[in-house]
Amino acid sequence: MMMSGAQMVVEALKREGVEVIFGYPGGAVIDIYDELYKTREIKHVLVRHEQAATHAADGYARSTGRVGTVLVTSGPGATNTVTGIATAYMDSIPIVVFTGQVPTKLIGNDAFQEADITGITRPITKHNFLVKRVEDLPFIIKAAFHIAKTGRPGPVLVDLPKDVLQAKGKFDYPNEIKLRSYNPNYEPHIKQIERAYELLEKAERPVLLVGGGVISSEASEEIKELAERLNLPVTMTLMGLGGFPGDHDQSLGMLGMHGTYYANMAVANCDLLLTVGARFDDRVTGRVDAFAPMAKIIHIDIDPTSIQKNVKVHIPIVADCKRALRKLLEVIKIGAKPKKYWKERFKDWWEQIDIWKRRYPLTYKPDPNYIKPQYVIEKLYELTKGEAIITTEVGQNQMWTAQFYKFKYPRTLISSGGLGTMGFGFPAAIGAQIGNPDKLVIDIAGDGSIQMNIQELATAMEQRVPVKIIILNNGYLGMVRQWQELFYGKRYSQVRFEVLPDFVRLAEAYGAVGMQITKPEEVEPALKKILELKTLVILDVHIAPEEGVFPMVPAGRATTEMILV
Amino acid sequence: MNEKNEKKHTLSVLVENTPGALARIAGLFSGRGFNIDSLCVAETLDPTLSHLTLVTHGDEFIIEQIIKQLRRLVDVYKVVDVTEEGDFVEREMALIKVRAEKETREEIFRICEIFRCKIVDVSPKTYILEVTGDEDKIKAVIELLKPMGIREIVRTGIIAMKREKKTL
DSSP states (O other): OEEEHHHHHHHHHHHTTOOEEEEOOOGGGHHHHHHHHTOSSSEEEEOSSHHHHHHHHHHHHHHHSSOEEEEEOSTHHHHTTHHHHHHHHHTTOOEEEEEEEOOGGGTTSOOTTOOOHHHHHGGGSSEEEEOOSGGGHHHHHHHHHHHHHSSSOOOEEEEEEHHHHHSEEEOOOOSSOOOTTOOOOOSOOHHHHHHHHHHHHHOSSEEEEEOHHHHHTTOHHHHHHHHHHHTOOEEEOTTTTTSSOTTSTTEEEEOSTTOOHHHHHHHHHOSEEEEESOOOOHHHHBSGGGSSTTOEEEEEESOGGGTTSSSOOSEEEESOHHHHHHHHHHHHHHHTOOHHHHHHHTHHHHHHHHHHHHHSOSOOOOOSSSBOHHHHHHHHHHHHTTOSEEEEOSSHHHHHHHHHSOOOSTTOEEOOOSSOOTTOHHHHHHHHHHHOTTSOEEEEEETTGGGGSGGGHHHHHHTTOOOEEEEEEOSBOHHHHHHHHHHSTTOOOSOBOSOOOOHHHHHHHTTOEEEEEOSGGGHHHHHHHHHHOSSOEEEEEEBOTTOOOOSBOOTTSBTTOOBOO | OOGGGOEEEEEEEEEEOOTTHHHHHHHHHHHTTOOOSEEEEEEOSSTTEEEEEEEEEEOHHHHHHHHHHHHHSTTEEEEEEHHHHOOEEEEEEEEEEEEOOHHHHHHHHHHHHHHTOEEEEEOSSEEEEEEEEOHHHHHHHHHHHGGGOEEEEEEOOOEEEEOTTOOO
16 A cells, blocks of 8 residues: 555554554654544554653553653754653653654754754663665564564664655554564473572572562563562562552561661572562662672573673573562472472561561651651552552652652552653653553652753643642752752752742643642541542642651662661 | 773674664763773665674673663664673774885885785875784774874774674
């Protein structure tokens, strides 16, 4: 069938089952927008800034497990997506970003709205393409979606010159695609699995460490089965939260810089660390040579580069987490040791962990005069029964959420872990809500972060997206202030906002509901109220201004060197 | 990083002959702080693939990372650590423009003969020598020619090939 390049793009999106695109039009992509105008099968969400389009597609992808799709114009439209692409890349999130480009004849000419976006995004995409001939379009789009969602997922960018979009060619969309140079390995090596089991059998103080790979490979059922069968203590990275129920008896919560005392102590003292889909980021390990110093490490990951990158691993298993765990469970069942055996075997280890838990539980000091942010999150968890999808911005708001909201299910915490992108949470919440229209979606924000993509209030209103924004407002860039307090002699350099908008009136200006609270007793009624509202709400919560996030491991220190309060 | 454990490695890489593939590889090295000592690229018999010989150095963990990171690139078809697998032929070519006055010409000829260099250009005051060999040979020729006055050197960088039937 003969089609224009622009028609091919829209047709290919339909074939890929894309139901929604986040985008912003411009000169180079008018032809695609003209085709979108004629179709009813694909919903287009018009954002107010291209960065938000990528974050929204990212939030959509994280919360649904489907590929997020973005469409923007050339030049500034394309460069504005860079932060969102880098965010998705660091957290291995599948999105496909279509950018317009100047006509092929003008490429390299410094034409109007020209940017070498494939060059710019090469280090922050899993792969990218510049389409030079219209007949290549179907194959490239098929490949883009295939690469984005297979193996270790990640963002893929497709750059579309205007003349390619206008040219006509034959549309022959492949059902299957094979790329000779790209063949991710899914199946684990059985010998390695058996060796892993041998180590598990010998272990006396094991810990199961769950990362984001468990969520992207949909392996949380297998993790739960493994943990329960062997009676393993489970800790999670920020990206892994929800991969194992946070309210489970065996959950130690998050580990690392702002992890729990008992999770960090358990890892520091374990003799076996079974790591699934985590990459030993510096925020998790602290000083590397003091990380799990007594432990043999088993590392399951689909990306070979994650293995042996930061810590030495004894048994590497390159495979899809889900399939590797299934194989391991099979081997365990052949071993046929009953649950009771394992319970007995790790009894002493659990007693030690319980001592740590009792000694320094995750806690904070209530104050009758100030709202404590941790209390807000605790109450929110209680009132939502852990059933909401929570997005966060970055900084203290993110860490308090990770600590005090006990994520029960995968894909319910949507947070920029690797890149740490302020301004991520709100557009990501819009994407998550569009992908999950029947769920409650809440953005936990700070007064700094929320202002980085505040313009998306218009998008949310236009799309009738009833996201709840809770601003933990301390008038500071709180995490930097906390570092300045602890490590820079309280020299608060450029972290205080002299001017903050009136968030209530700001919400109202966009036609949303705004509320503000300042006293602890207002927290519960206010939360109850916003959870009942069927509209976009900003709840501006004035919290104790100098509250810190604790425990805290100072950067570059061993994870056992925690500041506890 | 213990510098004592650093070792030179020659990697043979087959990569899709697409625009951007080389930039991706170069960017990977600069972005992750790896070293490129030399790099040589050309088309293979199959015009859709390019062959790339890359010389780098680092300890075993760095080299492992480099190889894995290269393999992770969607455009990279195959990576072989030629140094690790052993038994290979390594060659480099250099063009050396050296001052050739009356009193030094004789000596240059002698060096050429010993090292099987070719004189590929002659001017009243200079010769251009073409020398092929492994790194040590090229180094030796350069050292010997230095006293005569080397005007310019251009080197291709190393290419390598495994011996016997072991084709890449």
